[in-house]
Amino acid sequence: MSQATPPPDRPVPVWKLWANPIFRRYCRSRLRPQGLLISLLVVVLLAGFMVTVAWAVGTRRSGTEVDAARSAVFPLLGLQGFILFILGTAQAAGGMTAERDEGVIDYQRLLPLPPLAKVLGFLAGLPVREYVMFAATLPFTAWALWRGEVPWTAWAPLYLAVLVSTQLYHFTGLLAGTVVRNRRWAFLVSIGLVFGLYTVIPRLADFGLVFFRYLTITPVLDSVGHDLLPTVGRMARSLKESGNHGPAQFFVFEIPALAFTLLTQGGLILAFAAMLCRKWREEEAHLLSKVSAALSFLWVQFLLLGNALPMIEQGTIFPSFAWTGQIRPTLLEARIMAGLYGLTTLLLLFLLALIITPSSDKQIRGWRRAHKLGRTSLPRNSDAATSFAVIGALALVGAGCWFWFARCLVQSSWFGQQAVGGGVFLWFLALLVGLSLGFQALLENKGGKAVFLAVIFVGVVPLMAGTVFAILNFPDLASWVAGFSPLAQPFYATLGLIPDPATPEFLNQLPASSRVGTVLAVVAAALLARRLWQARRRLAAGQEAE
């Protein structure tokens, strides 16, 4: 046997999915006749039952075959959603963690395949049985659409959105399976995310964060649903009257719901694919490079603002409209919405800091490598480089976006003469920069455990204490103590800085604690940044001396 012959250098073309060994491996293991036939039997039975019942009930109740056939479309869609979104996502997450639990993931890492080919192999391969199960429901759906005389302009966009959403959720599952070490947690995180998208996230949309709705198929379903439902009946009527079926408003543009859904989900799919490729290239790599983290942040802000701003003057952005169906916004809800925007931006900054901040080990390795290559500094986009400047810059952009949103909201024609001046921007800036850089510097200086403790004792405990004081009927003390929490500060900032004569006085005169908290955050960030700078200089000098 000749041992010194390296294998031929002919990587599998990424686009040739059928030639992808990982995809073929899962086709083998997950499409074995015994397991597959049982799954198909269950699916065909369920789909057949749904169509039969819908047809039987529909023909008796509505009297027309068109309506009877249409009444099967939504139940079938529910079954398909369950198969693709829930079972498929769980399989993607569970399959990845199983690879690691069994210990075979190291073999896959060493395979001479491009990272993207590995990602696509797992993406298409792990849930391959769910795709076949979905395909088994298609004849029933095709029959219902045909007999229900559903125009292709209704079902085609919907099923395109279903397939794209499936990819997004499966990517989420893969990512959870790659990052989360425990199989059960990976499963819960991925399923919880899909479940949350259809239950909790729509509530965020009620508060102006409309972008999150486009991570689901709901906007497309709203826009074409009336053509899928029976022509008579309450559901079709309410869908038509809901006012949600128009195109997506994006700044001054009107974009069809499908196109906007694809745009929104496509951006996230690209981001997830990039994260997974990085992880396959190097197990210890950060999920995002500094540049891609910055681009992701800008992309989310762009979509959030683009969606929200045009809805302000229409009044459809306000929670009161979502809840009562009438446009009667109050300044209080506008201020709370602005606070929620600030909190979302802050949490996004924290998340990105967690992703792109290097550990001390990574920094040492980076410096060693830099010195080996004759460099005197780290490349700015390398994982080992500090994320301080990037987070600072993103906080600046975030503060600008937050200010823009709050200003458009409060200065809209709904609230007369309210003014939001430059001082508010400076306060927003101090808050976001202080808290996010404090978080980043603590993470880079002291590591994840210190951050976890800070989150508990600085973020959560003041809120808990405030709740206890509120229950004990000490409202002033409650709001004063809670004001120290960074999680409360965006709301305190918008409530305290934008007064409203119509709201109770205590909501306008929020305690100084939140401002003290912000100032403390800025001071802490400055001190930690100084220590960070000194530590990095020591590290660089130390590695040079090695």
Next chain:
Amino acid sequence: MSSVSPAIEIRHLRVDYGSFVAVNDLSLSVPAGEVFGLVGPNGAGKTSTFRVLTTLMEPTYGEVSLAGIDILERPAEARRVLGYMPDLAPVPKDLKVGEFLEFYAEAYRLGNREEWRTRVDECLAEVALTDQRGQWCHQLSRGQTQRVVLAKTLLHRPSVLILDEPASGLDPLARRDLRNALRHLAKNGATVIVSSHILSELAEMCTSLCVMNRGQVLASGSVEDVRRQLGETNRRITVKPLGQAEAAAAWLMSQTGVRELLSQEGAITFSFDGDDEAQADLLSGLLGQGLRLTSFEEKRSSYEDILLGVAERNRRS
């Protein structure tokens, strides 16, 4: 320095996990065609070293090259020349033996379907598992699983084989087969680096060794060199005089190199620091005293004893 670059070269390797140093300043060089053993107790740093060698982990410091390829700079190229068998030899539960190997043969692009099937058959034959081709991986015995993973490792004809505890759980017969297989591979030009926490196991199959403990190299070289470097030149000798045990013990106590003497039930056991010649002189001296002996038996410390002793000394220090 030889003009031909060694198959495996590690210089000043260090691997840190936070403040814990798993491997500290490891340097070694393995020429092509050798079966090199890395031995040490659990936590010695063997697996960390192997994860660096296989490009699965970036070291904190140090440089590593495989077949002249710098693995930190050109990891993709390095992966093509290495074959890795991890500790516990994991196999997927949902594939049969043939499917498992065909998957990797396909992924390594070993020609067309016929060619890769032939290659799978060759590798299965090499580890004597041809009859298990259609068996589920999870139904194999421990020894068979090890051999299947070895077959997978050989598929793409790597020039450097990195085997983490390949003999653990194998019965003596399977160990002998593994030893023969590794020697056969080395004879054909492959360089094999094997780890184990059992020194005697590696002593049987390796041409040279490196003993590690707590991330550091304690000794390296041939098996005898390693013995010498670990300071284990002393022997334990048991003498059984026919009567006159006290006189024999008294005479032995007065001799140079005799330590830790114990006289019990007519047998005298002691440690002796000396080479073979000194030992022969000691025996002649005993007989010269007019003592009659029923036995004079030398027992060397086992490899495990040496390793345990060194580990214990290190722990104390």
